[in-house]
Amino acid sequence: MLVAMISDDLARLPVASTQPGDHPRPQLLRERWTDLSGAWGFAHDDADIGLAAGWPRHPSFDRTIQVPFPPESAASGVADTAHHRVLWYSRELTAADLSGTGFAEGDRLMLRFGAVDYRCRVWVDGQMVGEHEGGHTPFSFDVTDVLSDTATHTVVVRAEDDPEDVAQPRGKQDWREHPHVIWYHRTSGIWQPVWLEAVPAVAVTHLHWIADVRAASARVRIRLSRVPSEALPVEVVLRDGDVELGRTSTTTRRDELDVSVAIPALTNGQAYEELLWAPEHPRLIDAVVAVGGDAVSSYLGLRTAEVGAGRFLLNDLPFSVRSVLSQGYWPESHLAAPSADALRAEVQLIKDLGFTAARVHQKFEDPRFLHWADRLGLLVWGEAPATFAFTPTAVARSVREWLEVVDRDFSHPSIVTWVPLNESWGIPHVSRDERMRHYARSLVGLTKALDPTRPVVSNDGWEQVDTDIVAIHDYASDPEVLAARYRDRAAVDAMIAGVGPAGRRLVLTGDVADAPIMLTEFGGISFHVDAAEGSWGYSAARSAEDFDARLSGLLDAVHASGVLAGFCYTQLTDTLQETNGLVGADRVPKLPIERLREIITGTRAE
Numbered sequence: 071m072l073v074a075m076i077s078d079d080l081a082r083l084p085v086a087s088t089q090p091g092d093h094p095r096p097q098l099l100r101e102r103w104t105d106l107s108g109a110w111g112f113a114h115d116d117a118d119i120g121l122a123a124g125w126p127r128h129p130s131f132d133r134t135i136q137v138p139f140p141p142e143s144a145a146s147g148v149a150d151t152a153h154h155r156v157l158w159y160s161r162e163l164t165a166a167d168l169s170g171t172g173f174a175e176g177d178r179l180m181l182r183f184g185a186v187d188y189r190c191r192v193w194v195d196g197q198m199v200g201e202h203e204g205g206h207t208p209f210s211f212d213v214t215d216v217l218s219d220t221a222t223h224t225v226v227v228r229a230e231d232d233p234e235d236v237a238q239p240r241g242k243q244d245w246r247e248h249p250h251v252i253w254y255h256r257t258s259g260i261w262q263p264v265w266l267e268a269v270p271a272v273a274v275t276h277l278h279w280i281a282d283v284r285a286a287s288a289r290v291r292i293r294l295s296r297v298p299s300e301a302l303p304v305e306v307v308l309r310d311g312d313v314e315l316g317r318t319s320t321t322t323r324r325d326e327l328d329v330s331v332a333i334p335a336l337t338n339g340q341a342y343e344e345l346l347w348a349p350e351h352p353r354l355i356d357a358v359v360a361v362g363g364d365a366v367s368s369y370l371g372l373r374t375a376e377v378g379a380g381r382f383l384l385n386d387l388p389f390s391v392r393s394v395l396s397q398g399y400w401p402e403s404h405l406a407a408p409s410a411d412a413l414r415a416e417v418q419l420i421k422d423l424g425f426t427a428a429r430v431h432q433k434f435e436d437p438r439f440l441h442w443a444d445r446l447g448l449l450v451w452g453e454a455p456a457t458f459a460f461t462p463t464a465v466a467r468s469v470r471e472w473l474e475v476v477d478r479d480f481s482h483p484s485i486v487t488w489v490p491l492n493e494s495w496g497i498p499h500v501s502r503d504e505r506m507r508h509y510a511r512s513l514v515g516l517t518k519a520l521d522p523t524r525p526v527v528s529n530d531g532w533e534q535v536d537t538d539i540v541a542i543h544d545y546a547s548d549p550e551v552l553a554a555r556y557r558d559r560a561a562v563d564a565m566i567a568g569v570g571p572a573g574r575r576l577v578l579t580g581d582v583a584d585a586p587i588m589l590t591e592f593g594g595i596s597f598h599v600d601a602a603e604g605s606w607g608y609s610a611a612r613s614a615e616d617f618d619a620r621l622s623g624l625l626d627a628v629h630a631s632g633v634l635a636g637f638c639y640t641q642l643t644d645t646l647q648e649t650n651g652l653v654g655a656d657r658v659p660k661l662p663i664e665r666l667r668e669i670i671t672g673t674r675a676e
Contacts, residue, residue, distance in 0.1 A: 103170070126228070155233065187205030199213050240456070304322050428451070430452065431641075432456060434479075454468065510529055531572070540587045596609065
């Protein structure tokens with residue numbers, strides 16, 4: 071019976087590794103869902119009168135916004151960058167919306183949000199279904215029992231994002247009304263997809279894939295929406311295209327279980343490496359997980375990511391990381407991607423430039439970006455957006471969001487390193503304040519407790535605590551200076567024993583004798599032929615020829631290093647007043663892409 075059920079599911083479910091790339095949860099797909107993007111009613115509520123005025127039951131907003139674009143952006147149709155703390159949204163759910171999910175008797179109807187910045191409450195047909203805090207993490211509400219006996223239903227969302235609250239994890243979003251230095255316009259309210267999905271009463275809610283390639287197996291941690299009232303059958307099938315790699319079945323009476331699937335093909339030394347995921351061959355393994363009456367499509371990558379003997383190790387082999395700082399910001403849509411296709415194009419652009427990795431900076435990136443990184447073969451460093459205050463509130467908010475994102479992104483093979491802190495943002499006195507040091511150390515420990523499969527950089531740039539990688543930021547504009555600093559391990563050890571390039575200690579605690587050394591921010595050369603006053607970079611080029619000479623000089627120095635296990639160039643794109651991208655805000659390269667690739671890879675084209 072189980073075999074027949076799984077066969078039906080394999081034929082019916084979308085294939086996760088080859089889906090179009092528009093599903094908001096690319097590693098947990100069901101047959102049908104309804105995208106709620108598009109026109110919603112909208113209102114600013116500067117006087118905060120909406121609750122008292124009964125807007126949850128009687129929304130009559132006179133403006134329209136295009137969801138999921140933030141109201142500060144042009145793509146939203148609102149394009150208002152002034153400070154507005156409270157925002158309201160409304161949308162009618164039609165019979166077509168519900169039928170698109172396949173909603174039937176006995177199902178539960180889930181209203182899902184990719185992200186709403188910063189906190190929100192949600193009502194359906196005038197009844198509050200839930201609230202959420204955290205501007206970058208997904209959440210959902212079961213709305214089945216509040217649906218009224220009407221042909222259409224009304225969803226109302228109240229979002230609150232205080233622009234001046236620096237205890238919110240905000241990353242590069244400016245707390246001032248106008249962007250300054252390295253900060254840019256805010257992304258408030260709904261900024262990732264909203265969708266409906268019908269699920270069985272007992273449904274799969276989370277999947278964590280753990281590849282154990284040395285034991286020739288993969289393990290999946292399954293979470294369910296509730297404890298089953300009776301034992302339910304569980305079946306997991308792994309496939310590589312049309313070839314079945316492994317299958318296992320069991321039963322469960324609990325809402326969490328671990329299932330291990332043997333993969334005999336991994337014991338074949340001749341075929342072993344062909345099944346592994348890596349940038350040069352991003353092999354994804356498709357999976358179907360069936361529990362009771364629910365079946366979902368997923369995928370995983372078989373790979374290991376570790377550090378040892380001063381190197382970053384991918385699949386047990388030293389891997390030189392060529393990375394770029396990616397802020398995931400578009401002038402027309404801010405932190406929200408202009409489209410799902412734009413996320414694929416961004417990953418492809420990074421690879422076309424010759425990079426093997428991206429450090430997504432001060433942002434928890436859209437899972438659809440991670441899907442394309444998985445699929446096209448791009449390593450990703452997952453970095454948290456910072457607060458700009460150290461208070462109990464800031465700590466609690468940051469830890470909560472960090473744990474939620476580690477949970478959300480756990481199964482993406484592209485993510486190979488976690489970065490919970492950057493440049494002591496939010497912990498400005500970590501070098502002498504033991505509270506801040508305890509906090510930094512606890513983030514490393516919490517991350518490793520949840521995910522022992524990836525290295526952790528405790529505080530990218532300097533003042534690192536118990537870090538797996540010594541990650542250094544150095545914006546020296548003279549290639550000779552850069553070359554001298556990273557000539558060999560002795561030169562770097564001298565900096566570690568003293569102070570780093572930014573005048574701060576590089577490592578506060580922890581044994582880093584065998585840790586990889588990486589230059590995780592450098593460059594930042596500003597070049598823009600039509601640069602306006604206030605354009606910003608760490609150094610500036612006067613022409614394309616000057617930009618080429620400066621860029622190649624810095625990269626040549628880095629490539630010549632005898633100690634660096636990797637690097638991360640600042641940055642991929644221009645971002646408003648930051649004109650230090652390799653490409654413009656329009657994603658057009660500032661030099662011929664073939665020349666940029668030569669410089670970045672340290673090779674010459676044939």
